[in-house]
Amino acid sequence: MTPDALRQRLAALLPGAKPFPADAARGEVVILLGADGLEEALRTLRDHPELRLEQLSDLTAVDYLGRTPRFEVVYQLHSISLNHRVRVKVPVPEDQPVVPSAAGIWKAANWAEREAWDMFGIRFAGHPDLRRILMYPEFQGHPLRKDYQVLHRQPLVPERDPIGSPWAPRTPTR
Amino acid sequence: MATGPGSLTPRRFVAPDPTDEVMEIQMGPSHPASHGTIKFNLRLDGETIVDVDVEIGYLHRGFEKMCEQGTWNHVFPYADRLNYASPLLNNVGFALAVEKLAGITPPERCQYIRVIGGEISRVTDHLTCLGMASSELGAISAAFYMLEAREFLYDLVEALTGARLTVTYCRLGGVMKDLPADMKARTEVALRQVRRVLADCDRLLSRNRIFLDRMTGIGGLSAEEAISWGLSGPLLRACGVAYDVRKANPYLVYDRLDFEVPTGTTGDNYDRFMVRMAEMEQSMRIIEQALAQIPDGPIMVNDPRFVLPPKSEVYNSIEGLMNHFKLVIEGQKVPAGEVYVASEGGNGELGFYLVSDGSGRPYRVRVRPPSFYGMGAVGDMLRGCMLADIIPTFGQVNMIGGECDH
Numbered sequence: 410m411t412p413d414a415l416r417q418r419l420a421a422l423l424p425g426a427k428p429f430p431a432d433a434a435r436g437e438v439v440i441l442l443g444a445d446g447l448e449e450a451l452r453t454l455r456d457h458p459e460l461r462l463e464q465l466s467d468l469t470a471v472d473y474l475g476r477t478p479r480f481e482v483v484y485q486l487h488s489i490s491l492n493h494r495v496r497v498k499v500p501v502p503e504d505q506p507v508v509p510s511a512a513g514i515w516k517a518a519n520w521a522e523r524e525a526w527d528m529f530g531i532r533f534a535g536h537p538d539l540r541r542i543l544m545y546p547e548f549q550g551h552p553l554r555k556d557y558q559v560l561h562r563q564p565l566v567p568e569r570d571p572i573g574s575p576w577a578p579r580t581p582t583r
Numbered sequence: 584m585a586t587g588p589g590s591l592t593p594r595r596f597v598a599p600d601p602t603d604e605v606m607e608i609q610m611g612p613s614h615p616a617s618h619g620t621i622k623f624n625l626r627l628d629g630e631t632i633v634d635v636d637v638e639i640g641y642l643h644r645g646f647e648k649m650c651e652q653g654t655w656n657h658v659f660p661y662a663d664r665l666n667y668a669s670p671l672l673n674n675v676g677f678a679l680a681v682e683k684l685a686g687i688t689p690p691e692r693c694q695y696i697r698v699i700g701g702e703i704s705r706v707t708d709h710l711t712c713l714g715m716a717s718s719e720l721g722a723i724s725a726a727f728y729m730l731e732a733r734e735f736l737y738d739l740v741e742a743l744t745g746a747r748l749t750v751t752y753c754r755l756g757g758v759m760k761d762l763p764a765d766m767k768a769r770t771e772v773a774l775r776q777v778r779r780v781l782a783d784c785d786r787l788l789s790r791n792r793i794f795l796d797r798m799t800g801i802g803g804l805s806a807e808e809a810i811s812w813g814l815s816g817p818l819l820r821a822c823g824v825a826y827d828v829r830k831a832n833p834y835l836v837y838d839r840l841d842f843e844v845p846t847g848t849t850g851d852n853y854d855r856f857m858v859r860m861a862e863m864e865q866s867m868r869i870i871e872q873a874l875a876q877i878p879d880g881p882i883m884v885n886d887p888r889f890v891l892p893p894k895s896e897v898y899n900s901i902e903g904l905m906n907h908f909k910l911v912i913e914g915q916k917v918p919a920g921e922v923y924v925a926s927e928g929g930n931g932e933l934g935f936y937l938v939s940d941g942s943g944r945p946y947r948v949r950v951r952p953p954s955f956y957g958m959g960a961v962g963d964m965l966r967g968c969m970l971a972d973i974i975p976t977f978g979q980v981n982m983i984g985g986e987c988d989h
Contacts, residue, residue, distance in 0.1 A: 472947075515813065517956050520955065521959075
């Protein structure tokens with residue numbers, strides 16, 4: 410399917426989808442979706458026989474500080490069988506940064522959503538185990554936000570019990 | 584439940600015997616077999632793994648945050664340090680992404696040079712992975728042979744870029760310098776040595792009973808699971824999915840080169856090993872063809888918006904000096920927009936998602952590290968296997984700390 414045909418099919422199949430200007434995306438297929446009904450839309454993208462986006466290549470977020478809504482969660486979807494890619498962008502407001510989790514749709518979303526939570530503080534509702542992944546549990550703030558200063562220092566954390574069980578109590582996510 | 588050597592019964596786990604005590608141990612973060620620092624929090628029933636929690640992040644250096652601080656060209660040295668077993672491939676991957684965003688195409692000679700450098704790096708990446716993985720299984724001589732072969736290739740990389748590891752070779756719109764004059768002769772000698780070593784290692788390992796017992800039927804995933812986990816590269820091809828970015832969406836000049844995409848059938852560790860062995864031969868074929876086809880010509884685009892002027896102009900003309908100053912201080916003004924560009928890295932699909940706001944600095948640089956997703960799937964690969972199976976599985980996933988923890 411050509412990118413133009415793919416854009417048209419996406420607009421027909423996903424009623425809430427807004428196409429992103431093609432020139433700003435350098436010809437790549439990008440759609441904007443709302444957080445409401447996102448799970449269903451992502452399932453359509455994965456399962457529809459004309460789309461078959463069976464792989465989540467990557468999931469990340471971008472912080473557009475000063476813009477409303479402030480964040481965007483970005484899904485890079487990839488169909489190995491049909492050899493095309495679709496990028497899905499979901500705007501997320503600053504005061505309620507919650508997106509439904511895609512971990513039940515693509516397993517790759519499990520770690521990728523943990524990273525987006527860790528780096529941007531975006532929560533993924535329904536994620537089985539939303540913990541920090543790259544930073545340590547006591548870390549304060551979310552380092553890839555634009556208002557996190559590069560030279561910001563973190564408080565010292567108390568020494569951990571070296572033999573204590575790593576499984577027991579998991580830090581609850583805020 | 585544990586299967587015998589060579590058997591390919593899936594080992595996905597059923598609940599542990601309720602009368603047995605489940606033991607919790609932590610493996611790592613400093614373990615001789617975990618190249619890079621990583622921690623496995625294990626729950627064991629006897630020696631059988633009930634559950635694994637993989638902890639990463641020990642090598643997190645804030646790659647993405649640091650990229651936002653400098654200009655676009657400042658990212659190349661950071662990109663080297665992502666996958667330090669194949670730095671040139673990261674360099675090329677990032678250069679391709681920025682060039683798509685900037686709308687420039689490097690000259691043909693530059694594209695061939697990138698292919699040659701990248702494929703040399705792919706062989707060093709696979710040699711590092713397989714050498715280390717076999718040494719962890721006791722095949723220390725095979726490891727030393729492979730490291731010897733890697734040295735021949737590192738010599739080539741050094742002749743090409745001036746450095747063995749921290750190459751910083753690509754630039755926006757080209758490469759730093761041309762091939763050395765005797766590159767073809769040097770490469771012939773080096774590849775002959777590498778082929779000799781690989782034939783030795785193939786004889787030592789591929790049909791070795793001990794090696795087979797440790798590798799076959801361990802850590803396998805089905806193709807559907809592998810796709811769902813976001814695996815790519817040798818891990819996905821070992822499951823029988825012939826997906827290679829170089830074939831599916833040819834970039835640079837890969838569409839003019841003849842190579843095959845080796846695949847496995849069961850997706851276990853032995854298949855991953857064999858896929859990587861076969862890929863090295865294909866990469867060497869690519870290098871030979873590219874060296875035979877490479878045309879003469881410039882190695883950088885001639886575009887003063889993105890490329891530093893030659894030093895003679897900087898020192899002898901005011902325009903050259905101003906251009907140089909603007910590019911160094913303000914950076915290249917890459918037009919606003921966003922791209923996601925995937926290229927075939929050593930471990931799989933290396934993607935860069937870039938957002939530019941039109942200023943001289945990247946607004947957002949996101950790397951899609953292939954081994955991050957590989958490590959995500961390790962829990963599923965290991966559940967139901969034995970404690971000792973962690974070592975070959977982890978070795979074949981080829982987690983590179985710099986890339987996984989970015």
